Amino acid sequence: xxxxxxxxxxxxxxxxxxxxxxxxxxxxxxxxxxxxxxxxxxxxxxxxxxxxxxxxxxxxxxxxxxxxxxxxxxxxxxxxxxxxxxxxxxxxxxxxxxxxxxxxxxxxxxxx
Amino acid sequence: xxxxxxxxxxxxxxxxxxxxxxxxxxxxxxxxxxxxxxxxxxxxxxxxxxxxxxxxxxxxxxxxxxxxxxxxxxxxxxxxxxxxxxxxxxxxxxxxxxxxxxxxxxxxxxxxxxx
Numbered sequence: 292x293x294x295x296x297x298x299x300x301x302x303x304x305x306x307x308x309x310x311x312x313x314x315x316x317x318x319x320x321x322x323x324x325x326x327x328x329x330x331x332x333x334x335x336x337x338x339x340x341x342x343x344x345x346x347x348x349x350x351x352x353x354x355x356x357x358x359x360x361x362x363x364x365x366x367x368x369x370x371x372x373x374x375x376x377x378x379x380x381x382x383x384x385x386x387x388x389x390x391x392x393x394x395x396x397x398x399x400x401x402x403x
Numbered sequence: 404x405x406x407x408x409x410x411x412x413x414x415x416x417x418x419x420x421x422x423x424x425x426x427x428x429x430x431x432x433x434x435x436x437x438x439x440x441x442x443x444x445x446x447x448x449x450x451x452x453x454x455x456x457x458x459x460x461x462x463x464x465x466x467x468x469x470x471x472x473x474x475x476x477x478x479x480x481x482x483x484x485x486x487x488x489x490x491x492x493x494x495x496x497x498x499x500x501x502x503x504x505x506x507x508x509x510x511x512x513x514x515x516x517x518x
């Protein structure tokens with residue numbers, strides 16, 4: 292079946308550290324891939340997306356590249372800030388459907 | 404422009420009671436979705452409305468859950484009777500178009516605790 296696996300958290304880093312949150316997927320067909328973020332007390336927000344292989348999504352200093360050969364969509368940021376502390380969710384959506392299929396979420400804690 | 408709103412933000416009920424969650428989508432969005440996240444696990448799709456019609460309710464866990472969208476505007480999700488395993492965060496989202504890359508905009512969620 293279709294599924295998303297992302298690294299367990301919490302991930303704790305110091306400010307200005309390099310961030311990687313791993314995400315791999317299993318899907319039939321050619322999914323679109325997403326990263327959503329949930330800041331404390333807020334709803335889910337779309338962070339970035341990619342629709343086809345080798346596409347790179349980017350926003351707010353975060354990047355993720357759609358890697359079909361490794362079925363991955365890892366989230367990276369070169370220098371994290373305290374304000375990046377949140378829960379990050381990787382998700383996919385198939386062309387034939389509209390529902391989002393989610394990973395379990397990774398809590399990120401950035402210490403000053 | 405107002406975003407997706409959900410009410411209440413938090414509900415605590417006892418097992419066997421009834422709870423109704425409400426979602427107001429972004430104005431003009433025909434598509435409305437319900438998802439839930441149980442006990443820190445992955446978020447799961449529950450159902451999808453197009454206007455007032457249920458397009459897909461394959462994710463509804465059982466017949467204790469009833470979703471409605473009267474007049475194609477706001478939606479309610481009723482749990483009756485609630486069980487302990489229903490505890491979690493219920494998210495609502497809306498979008499202009501169900502397919503393509505039209506973004507699903509999410510509300511803040513309702514945290515349901517069943518004791």
